[in-house]
Amino acid sequence: MKKLKIYLDTSVISHLDAQDTPDKMNETRKLWDDIKTGKYRVMVSDIAIDELERCKEPKLSYLRSLLSEIQYTDIDRIPEAERLCKLYCEVGGLPPKSRLDAMHIAMATVYECNVILSWNFKHIVNFRAMTAVDSVNLKEGYAPIRILSPTMLLESED
Numbered sequence: 001m002k003k004l005k006i007y008l009d010t011s012v013i014s015h016l017d018a019q020d021t022p023d024k025m026n027e028t029r030k031l032w033d034d035i036k037t038g039k040y041r042v043m044v045s046d047i048a049i050d051e052l053e054r055c056k057e058p059k060l061s062y063l064r065s066l067l068s069e070i071q072y073t074d075i076d077r078i079p080e081a082e083r084l085c086k087l088y089c090e091v092g093g094l095p096p097k098s099r100l101d102a103m104h105i106a107m108a109t110v111y112e113c114n115v116i117l118s119w120n121f122k123h124i125v126n127f128r129a130m131t132a133v134d135s136v137n138l139k140e141g142y143a144p145i146r147i148l149s150p151t152m153l154l155e156s157e158d
Contacts, residue, residue, distance in 0.1 A: 005041040006113060012117050105145070
């Protein structure tokens with residue numbers, strides 16, 4: 001059986017150490033355990049790494065050590081992702097101030113991920129964004145991508 005190819009946005013990695021949201025942190029750690037077994041093919045972008053670098057110590061070092069425990073593919077911004085990002089914002093799926101959120105989705109799309117995982121319900125995991133992404137991706141010839149929270153993925157795998 002082919003492994004599900006997942007893209008981890010910054011919020012997922014960051015929630016491995018999120019004492020202020022223990023439920024999300026616990027769900028993320030369950031997901032991480034699955035990732036460590038090789039259950040998924042994981043993608044992490046340069047955008048996520050750049051955003052994580054803004055974390056303060058000791059959280060930054062802790063997250064770096066957790067990332068070193070998993071196998072993932074580093075992916076970089078490419079012009080096609082920039083183009084898709086712009087389209088997602090133009091159709092109203094994500095506000096222009098959420099350009100990096102739109103870029104996460106665009107990166108997951110152009111690198112042919114099946115799923116993008118995020119805890120960002122305001123800009124990514126919501127009906128407006130999902131509808132816009134589906135519309136743009138269909139028009140531009142890309143496969144559908146599912147936008148889920150870690151909890152949604154874990155529940156679907158049970």
